[in-house]
Amino acid sequence: MVRESMEFDVVIVGAGPAGLSAACRLMQQAQAAEQELTVCVVEKGSEVGAHILSGAVIEPRALNELFPDWAGQGAPLKTAVTEDQIYLLKDAENARRIPNGLAPKTMHNEGNYVASLGNLCRWLGERAEELGVEVFPGFAAAEVLYHDDGPLKGSVKGIATGDMGITHSGEQGPNYMPGMELHAKYTLFTEGCRGHLGKQLIEKFALDKDSDxxxxxxxxxxxxxxxxxxxxxxxxxxxxxxxxxxxxxxxxNGGFFLYHAEDNQVVVGLIIDLNYSNPWLSPFDEFQRMKHHPLIKQYLEGGKRVSYGARAIAKGGFNSLPKMTMPGALLLGCDAGTLNFSKIKGTHTAMKSGMIAAEAVFESLAAGDEGGKDLNAFTEKFKASWLYDDLFRSRNFGPAMHKFGTILGGAFNFVDQNLFGGKIPVTLHDTRKDYAELKPASECKQIEYPKPDGKLSFDKLSSVFLSNTNHEEDQPSHLQLKDVQIPLSTNLPKWAEPAQRYCPAGVYEVVEDEQGKCFQINTQNCVHCKTCDIKDPSQNITWVVPEGGGGPNYPNM
Known part of the structure; x- marks a missing residue:
């Protein structure tokens, strides 16, 4: 099949903070130099921001550099942090407040803003379009394209968007529309955590061979x-x-957050490390019962839940960063894992990675580069930046929590961050993959979760409804099993098929009828969190993009 193609100087995959910051910075440089530059951004969500989910408390450091007058231009950062409170929840009824002076400095939020990252990305998308970037929402990047001959053979050539209107059986439906090839001198992959193309690139170019x-x-x-x-x-x-x-x-390991935003709204959430060992654990149900703790309940009681979502977070930090360059392309933001977990923040780091990439790419193109290179200039700029320093100083945070637990790990991090400024002369490593930590169900205690009360706690299906998730029903499943037998032949007897519990959207079920047991995949429910691709103990599930525009539509998240 011959697909239509379009040529650009730079193609960016994903309209998140990294991708949009890269797009804006590219065009700012082009305008300053009075040079022609063609840049496009493809976004699988139905609109910019539709698939963006974060806490979020945003550190504006990168935004200050990208748009110094962001407040005057109406950026949706209006609620400055007024107070930090940090607690240890001792049990279901009691909490102990930790003095701010005993918390790692990275947990302090002076100068930061409580905001919707989705709305910030919508604003960045508008700025990008004003600068001349072509933004294509509703088009999913489904395939990486490579040069197959000539001096650029093997380098990234661009991407192809997914075909539209393919039926569940794989045939062309009445509304079929073939995907399009987008060719570029350089392609920037900014898909967010566990990007499915980024995952392929890491494997193809062995980008993680020297990292944890x-x-x-x-x-x-x-x-x-x-x-x-x-x-x-x-x-x-x-x-x-x-x-x-x-x-x-x-x-x-993990922790909760509750942020008071604007307009009498709060965001409440729970982050659970995906290296947990008990297959009976349900992250969704842990979150629902957490809201009944008096510390949280005091704010939510009498209120109304208006939206729900879930998303995986890349939290390995500095030690887990892959090589971010490859011939013809860069891997950026949470696609590479630039989140600073010691701050529980990834927006400013993702944005900065995109800005550094834009500067390296523009310099190269301005010098007459025809693309296809491994941009070593990016690596040099990255190592000279505050982003590198930010991540390096936090390199021990996650490994300490994994090795020593919440209390001792927190004590280590207090010493590392507050006394040594993140430069303690030791580097801890965590070399076991998260999915490998799961123990057999027979070795673990089953967890009984209380039924939701419909006031503070809720079920999965009513929650997914509030995420505005939708997929065209007659399309191929974007949740692919390498071996359809493994869920029942291996995962069920050994781990009680944990997909039924680790998925926060009720996608996976083991159902039984007169024909016997069946592993059922409810793809319509999928909120694109990527947990199944990460946590499945047999590594049997591969998440790929569905038809463009499918998935959640998060408002104000």
Whole structure:
């Protein structure tokens, strides 16, 4: 099949903070130099911001550099952090506040903003289009293209968008529209955590051969309207402990957040490290019962839940960073894993990685480069930047929590961050992959979760409804099994098929009828969190992009 193609100087995959910052910086440089530059951004969501999910408390450092007058231009960062509160939840009823002076400095949020990252990306998308970037929402990058001959053979040539209108059986339906090839001198991959093309590139070019395995968390978030009398704009709560320290969950790390945003709204969420060992654990249900803790309940009680979402987080940090350059392409932002977990922030780091990439690419193209190179200039600029320093100083944070647990790991991080400024003369490593930590179900205690009350806690299906998730039903499944027998032949007897519990959207079920047991995949529910691609103990599930425009449509998230 011959597909139509379009030629650009730079193609960017993903309209998140990294991709949009790269696009804006490229065009800013082109305009300053009075040079022609063609840049396009493809986004699988139905609109820019539709698939963006984050806490979020945003550090504006990169934004200050990209758009110094961002406030005057109406950027949606309006609620400055007014107070940090950090807690250890001792049990289901009690909490102990940790003095700010005893918390790692990286947990302090002076000068930061409580905001919707989705709305910030919508604003960045508008700025990009004003600068002349072509932004194509609703088009999923489904395939990496490579040069197959000539001096650029083997280098990245661009991407192809997915075909539209393919039926579940793989045939061309009545609304079929073939994908399009987008060719570029350089392609920037900014798909977010566990990007499916980024995953392929890491393997093809062995980008991770000199780094620790990437580590992940699952972040689950809700947006609530609350009683105005309880609303404290700019109040930021973080904490750890219960319920993840509860009976049956020894060795499970993570923490909660509750941020008071604008307009009498709060965002509440739980991040669970995906290296947990008990296959009976359900991250969704842990989050639902967490909201009943008096510390959280005091704000939510009497309020109304208005949105729900979930997304995996790349939290390996500095030690897990792959090589970010390859011939003809760069891997950036959370696609590479630039999140600073010690700050629980990845927006400013993703944006900066995109800006550094833009500067390296533009310099090369301005010098007459025809593309296809391995841009060593990016690596040099990255190592000379505050982004590198930011990540290096936090390199021990995650490994310390994994090795020593919440209390001792927190103590180590206090010493490392507050006394040594992140430059303690030792580097901890965490070399076991998250999925490999899962123990057999027979060795672990089953966890009984309370039924949701419909006021503070809810079921998965009503939650997915609030994510506005939708996929065309008659399309091939984007959740692919390498071996269809493994869920029942291996995962069920050994791990009680944990996909039923680790998925926060009710996608996977083991159902039984007169014909016997069946592993059912409800692809329509998928919120694109990528947890299954990460946590499946047999590594049997591969997440690929569905038809463009499918998935969640997050408002104000």
């Amino acid at each position: 395995p990437q580590h992940f968390g699952l972040g689950i978030k809700e947006l609530w309207d609350i009683d105005p009398a309880k609303h404290k704009p700019g109040l930021v709560l973080h904490g750890a402990g219960w319920p993840l320290s509860g009976d049956g969950q020894k060795g499970t």
